[in-house]
Amino acid sequence: TLDYYDIMYPAWSFWEGGPAITLYPRGLGRWDQHRSSLNAASEENPWSEKKNQGFFRGSRTSSERDNLVLLSRKKPELVDAKYTKNQAWKSEQ
Structure with a gap:
């Protein structure tokens, strides 16, 4: 995010057996694909501008x-x- 040093870690919600999320009742899908989009978004927010x-x-x-x-x-x-x-x-x- 804009304010924090993010360390990406997949939640159980990525798998069908994990906790249900209303928008994704069968899980969020493939972690590798979500990680790629998160990496791209993180490049817009440099670490030097995040909260410690x-x-x-x-x-x-x-x-x-x-x-x-x-x-x-x-x-x-x-x-x-x-x-x-x-x-x-x-x-x-």
């Missing part, structure tokens, strides 16, 4: 991610980390 801040969006698949989300709440200038809403249970914190 971590970013995370994902489900709470284990408690290991809690520390990152808690750090984001204490130090939002360092990292913007939030859970997505596709998990049935939440952290106690």
Whole structure:
């Protein structure tokens, strides 16, 4: 994006067995094709113009991610980390 150092990583949504996305109920398709279009878009946004801040969006698949989300709440200038809403249970914190 314009503001962040992006590291592309395919989500489960690329596969038919992954979480459903309304626009792509059978998955997003081939990662290699999406990666090519993402690479082209990233060339329009040089790293030197991005924020020096971590970013995370994902489900709470284990408690290991809690520390990152808690750090984001204490130090939002360092990292913007939030859970997505596709998990049935939440952290106690």
